[in-house]
Amino acid sequence: xxxxxxxxxxxxxxxxxxxxxxxxxxxxxxxxxxxxxxxxxxxxxxxxxxxxxxxxxxxxxxxxxxxxxxxxxxxxxxxxxxxxxxxxxxxxxxxxxxxxxxxxxxxxxxxxxxxxxxxxxxxxxxxxxxxxxxxxxxxxxxxxxxxxxxxxxxxxxxxxxxxxxxxxxxxxxxxxxxxxxxxxxxxxxxxxxxxxxxxxxxxx
Amino acid sequence: xxxxxxxxxxxxxxxxxxxxxxxxxxxxxxxxxxxxxxxxxxxxxxxxxxxxxxxxxxxxxxxxxxxxxxxxxxxxxxxxxxxxxxxxxxxxxxxxxxxxxxxxxxxxxxxxxxxxxxxxxxxxxxxxxxxxxxxxxxxxxxxxxxxxxxxxxxxxxxxxxxxxxxxxxxxxxxxxxxxxxxxxxxxxxxxxxxxxxxxxxxxx
Amino acid sequence: xxxxxxxxxxxxxxxxxxxxxxxxxxxxxxxxxxxxxxxxxxxxxxxxxxxxxxxxxxxxxxxxxxxxxxxxxxxxxxxxxxxxxxxxxxxxxxxxxxxxxxxxxxxxxxxxxxxxxxxxxxxxxxxxxxxxxxxxxxxxxxxxxxxxxxxxxxxxxxxxxxxxxxxxxxxxxxxxxxxxxxxxxxxxxxxxxxxxxxxxxxxxxxxxxxxxxxxxxxx
Amino acid sequence: xxxxxxxxxxxxxxxxxxxxxxxxxxxxxxxxxxxxxxxxxxxxxxxxxxxxxxxxxxxxxxxxxxxxxxxxxxxxxxxxxxxxxxxxxxxxxxxxxxxxxxxxxxxxxxxxxxxxxxxxxxxxxxxxxxxxxxxxxxxxxxxxxxxxxxxxxxxxxxxxxxxxxxxxxxxxxxxxxxxxxxxxxxxxxxxxxxxxxxxxxxxxxxxxxxxxxxxxxxx
Numbered sequence: 001x002x003x004x005x006x007x008x009x010x011x012x013x014x015x016x017x018x019x020x021x022x023x024x025x026x027x028x029x030x031x032x033x034x035x036x037x038x039x040x041x042x043x044x045x046x047x048x049x050x051x052x053x054x055x056x057x058x059x060x061x062x063x064x065x066x067x068x069x070x071x072x073x074x075x076x077x078x079x080x081x082x083x084x085x086x087x088x089x090x091x092x093x094x095x096x097x098x099x100x101x102x103x104x105x106x107x108x109x110x111x112x113x114x115x116x117x118x119x120x121x122x123x124x125x126x127x128x129x130x131x132x133x134x135x136x137x138x139x140x141x142x143x144x145x146x147x148x149x150x151x152x153x154x155x156x157x158x159x160x161x162x163x164x165x166x167x168x169x170x171x172x173x174x175x176x177x178x179x180x181x182x183x184x185x186x187x188x189x190x191x192x193x194x195x196x197x198x199x200x201x202x203x204x
Numbered sequence: 205x206x207x208x209x210x211x212x213x214x215x216x217x218x219x220x221x222x223x224x225x226x227x228x229x230x231x232x233x234x235x236x237x238x239x240x241x242x243x244x245x246x247x248x249x250x251x252x253x254x255x256x257x258x259x260x261x262x263x264x265x266x267x268x269x270x271x272x273x274x275x276x277x278x279x280x281x282x283x284x285x286x287x288x289x290x291x292x293x294x295x296x297x298x299x300x301x302x303x304x305x306x307x308x309x310x311x312x313x314x315x316x317x318x319x320x321x322x323x324x325x326x327x328x329x330x331x332x333x334x335x336x337x338x339x340x341x342x343x344x345x346x347x348x349x350x351x352x353x354x355x356x357x358x359x360x361x362x363x364x365x366x367x368x369x370x371x372x373x374x375x376x377x378x379x380x381x382x383x384x385x386x387x388x389x390x391x392x393x394x395x396x397x398x399x400x401x402x403x404x405x406x407x408x
Numbered sequence: 409x410x411x412x413x414x415x416x417x418x419x420x421x422x423x424x425x426x427x428x429x430x431x432x433x434x435x436x437x438x439x440x441x442x443x444x445x446x447x448x449x450x451x452x453x454x455x456x457x458x459x460x461x462x463x464x465x466x467x468x469x470x471x472x473x474x475x476x477x478x479x480x481x482x483x484x485x486x487x488x489x490x491x492x493x494x495x496x497x498x499x500x501x502x503x504x505x506x507x508x509x510x511x512x513x514x515x516x517x518x519x520x521x522x523x524x525x526x527x528x529x530x531x532x533x534x535x536x537x538x539x540x541x542x543x544x545x546x547x548x549x550x551x552x553x554x555x556x557x558x559x560x561x562x563x564x565x566x567x568x569x570x571x572x573x574x575x576x577x578x579x580x581x582x583x584x585x586x587x588x589x590x591x592x593x594x595x596x597x598x599x600x601x602x603x604x605x606x607x608x609x610x611x612x613x614x615x616x617x618x619x620x621x622x623x624x625x626x627x
Numbered sequence: 628x629x630x631x632x633x634x635x636x637x638x639x640x641x642x643x644x645x646x647x648x649x650x651x652x653x654x655x656x657x658x659x660x661x662x663x664x665x666x667x668x669x670x671x672x673x674x675x676x677x678x679x680x681x682x683x684x685x686x687x688x689x690x691x692x693x694x695x696x697x698x699x700x701x702x703x704x705x706x707x708x709x710x711x712x713x714x715x716x717x718x719x720x721x722x723x724x725x726x727x728x729x730x731x732x733x734x735x736x737x738x739x740x741x742x743x744x745x746x747x748x749x750x751x752x753x754x755x756x757x758x759x760x761x762x763x764x765x766x767x768x769x770x771x772x773x774x775x776x777x778x779x780x781x782x783x784x785x786x787x788x789x790x791x792x793x794x795x796x797x798x799x800x801x802x803x804x805x806x807x808x809x810x811x812x813x814x815x816x817x818x819x820x821x822x823x824x825x826x827x828x829x830x831x832x833x834x835x836x837x838x839x840x841x842x843x844x845x846x
Binding site: 216218219221222223224227228229231233234235236238239240241242243244246247248287288289290291292293295308310311312313318321324325326328329330331332334335336337338339340341342343354355356358359360361363364365366393 | 633642645646653667712723727739740745797799813817823827828830832836838839
């Protein structure tokens with residue numbers, strides 16, 4: 001798949017093809033264009049990595065919540081309001097100094113939509129999907145994450161409907177921080193496992 | 205790879221690209237265009253499946269030759285004048301009522317040039333290369349060759365520099381035929397193993 | 409099937425290139441393609457498994473050159489054709505000339521948020537005993553499977569350890585082909601890097617897959 | 628490497644479509660591409676193994692959409708660049724602006740037939756004992772191999788039987804990377820269809836590969 005999608009919609013034959021199909025289905029009464037508007041708005045503006053970042057920040061600060069995540073991640077995350085499509089069966093993965101977790105879907109693009117929004121292009125791309133399982137350390141290095149060889153790398157290939165959320169390690173020097181301030185350190189990629197949570201000094 | 209190559213050279217950017225490279229190398233003194241002419245003439249007009257068909261016809265009629273083929277196919281075929289590039293290490297495969305042999309190169313397009321000429325597009329195509337090893341009976345059926353389940357199918361994947369020539373079964377009703385008449389029954393595909401030798405009644 | 413989608417462990421695709429400040433959609437049509445795919449799915453003709461199979465059944469040259477939403481849209485056309493909601497003629501002309509089938513199931517704008525919130529859980533009642541337990545050593549089936557399956561090629565025939573039991577989930581291998589949900593126990597099975605990649609494995613790596621019970625046998 | 632060329636057993640490519648009365652070349656440029664490839668090879672910079680590796684290292688999307696001679700020509704450009712016979716600027720402009728390196732090895736028209744007739748045998752003296760004999764049971768290495776290799780993915784880790792001993796041949800895995808001919812015993816190893824494809828095998832089928840000694844271990 002293209003790593004560099006064509007941003008010029010005017011020249012993109014897919015634009016015409018998509019419009020034509022939508023128009024046909026609307027005229028046949030099969031699709032409500034307003035429903036598409038709501039779907040686009042939802043994933044463009046409402047659901048995104050900020051959801052998952054709140055889960056991570058609370059997991060860092062609230063041991064009872066962390067325990068609940070371990071027992072039933074789906075329900076616990078749903079109770080924060082992040083539930084539904086592509087997050088029906090959640091598991092959380094806890095990074096430690098000994099173990100780094102990293103998520104991929106080699107067969108398609110499975111991703112916890114309700115918790116992280118839609119996946120980035122690189123996550124759906126052939127380079128990531130092919131190499132995350134066979135050379136995860138090399139892939140992490142390309143993301144600037146160089147882990148010591150003593151750190152075990154655990155890759156999770158989402159081959160069924162289970163969706164994974166990585167809980168990165170809480171950065172040093174964040175004792176006493178609020179959940180909101182902590183959440184700002186949690187990048188999308190850290191929750192996929194291709195990044196670490198940001199250090200406080202790097203937080204503008 | 206394309207199964208249906210574009211026959212319209214005027215529109216083919218590869219035409220310009222190939223000309224440009226040839227011209228550059230000729231001007232640099234690295235390539236003699238006359239050498240390319242000889243190569244093209246050789247494979248277009250001089251070397252082809254008619255070579256292999258002669259080998260097969262002689263193998264059918266001359267037991268000593270057949271024995272020699274079994275002992276040293278490379279030298280025996282070379283002695284008929286069919287030697288050199290992409291036929292340096294020949295093996296022959298004998299079809300019988302019990303065993304049908306079929307040749308593929310899943311990794312590229314290895315083929316006994318000096319004996320059969322250049323390979324057809326289908327031999328180099330992804331459909332053949334992918335399926336000849338995993339579903340040879342289905343592939344044979346697409347070539348119109350339906351063998352009984354009792355016939356063992358032996359597929360040879362040319363993964364090194366050994367090149368294979370299938371000796372198809374001699375058709376019934378050809379007793380006493382000359383080598384030249386017999387050779388006319390031996391199709392290219394029969395020597396790859398995706399066809400049988402033609403029956404006399406089908407020989408126009 | 410071991411199609412173009414089955415990318416795990418394949419070489420030659422080059423580096424991963426993340427995009428800085430990547431937008432959710434790179435063009436308006438991507439959002440529309442997503443929306444029309446979800447709305448069409450709501451018509452109830454096909455399962456998520458069938459739609460995945462439609463995507464992975466695209467010609468490999470198409471799959472590997474198309475953007476992801478192009479893959480979705482092409483597969484959606486296939487599904488709509490297969491289930492009789494559009495005809496080739498309609499796709500060519502853009503003009504409706506056949507009656508819709510499931511217009512009564514049209515997803516209305518005001519129902520979208522509720523539908524997204526509910527999602528489509530695939531867990532089913534646990535009416536059988538799980539054949540494997542945490543710690544069980546198992547081997548992934550080595551079989552060539554012509555239809556839809558969620559066994560990646562790189563794990564075929566490999567030995568691993570059950571590390572999680574996920575419950576009983578809809579079985580994609582049958583559900584994708586309209587042969588029923590056929591629910592099966594689902595396990596997390598962990599494969600050591602050296603089991604998967606031999607001497608070519610990076611040190612200290614492992615891959616865990618979600619694996620349906622019919623995919624594995626006891627070691 | 629397990630690149631786009633490693634097609635054996637991959638699904639989704641559709642039927643084999645033979646062409647009736649197929650010409651040797653479908654366009655003039657195909658013959659020229661073949662010729663310029665052979666003439667360039669005669670310059671002596673690279674081995675057949677290196678040229679194969681250049682082809683299989685093309686981007687998968689290119690490899691699977693290009694015609695075969697396009698693959699050859701693109702790989703040839705790579706090889707000529709790598710070995711300093713052309714520059715990117717020269718390829719863009721078509722104008723020579725650097726000195727040739729191996730012009731003294733230019734293949735002349737009147738030498739072509741002799742060169743083709745001689746070919747390039749890769750058998751070498753048998754100075755070691757073969758480790759395996761006809762009938763030996765062996766297993767193909769399961770390893771991920773980032774560089775050039777002639778182990779197809781579908782045979783990795785599979786068990787087979789030695790059915791032929793071909794002599795000692797140049798080893799592609801080193802030769803492709805300019806690391807020497809490193810000759811190795813070459814065997815025919817036969818794998819039963821059920822070993823390769825499990826329950827998905829067609830009945831009564833087997834595949835024999837030409838296998839270098841370092842590719843296999845005793846079973």
